Amino acid sequence: MGTISKDFSYSEFERSETAARRGIVNVIATARVRDSIQALVINVLQPLRTALGVPMPVNSGYRCPELNEAVGGVPTSQHVKGEAADIATAMPIRMARKAVELGLPFDQMGLYPDFVHISHKLGGPQRGHVFYSKDYKGERL
Numbered sequence: 540m541g542t543i544s545k546d547f548s549y550s551e552f553e554r555s556e557t558a559a560r561r562g563i564v565n566v567i568a569t570a571r572v573r574d575s576i577q578a579l580v581i582n583v584l585q586p587l588r589t590a591l592g593v594p595m596p597v598n599s600g601y602r603c604p605e606l607n608e609a610v611g612g613v614p615t616s617q618h619v620k621g622e623a624a625d626i627a628t629a630m631p632i633r634m635a636r637k638a639v640e641l642g643l644p645f646d647q648m649g650l651y652p653d654f655v656h657i658s659h660k661l662g663g664p665q666r667g668h669v670f671y672s673k674d675y676k677g678e679r680l
């Protein structure tokens with residue numbers, strides 16, 4: 540399905556070590572999921588990537604229901620809709636501050652020790668909700 544923006548492609552949203560290991564075929568199957576990923580990238584991830592000027596590896600993007608279950612995600616996870624991505628970073632607070640500073644339209648942003656979960660609802664509204672994982676000990680917004 541190819542390129543979404545300058546720095547993001549659909550394939551990195553489908554890539555999953557867990558899926559590969561378990562033989563789960565994690566492929567974007569509907570236009571709505573594809574549109575949701577595109578909206579997340581265009582409205583939130585690419586502007587953030589451009590402002591930060593550093594790579595933003597997608598740890599976990601789209602999850603088909605089987606993969607979501609395999610990684611222990613809640614059934615209502617926005618990853619299943621293509622509305623969320625976990626971005627690897629050694630500095631979650633830096634990424635979070637930049638997203639807020641830029642006024643990016645995120646629905647939820649969660650800070651974890653080594654990644655940031657960011658979501659964007661296709662068609663909105665965006666809640667702009669920030670949360671911290673139980674094991675996140677770093678600075679807060």
Ligand SMILES: [Zn+2]
Binds near residue numbers: 618623624625656657
């Ligand atoms: Zn996530």
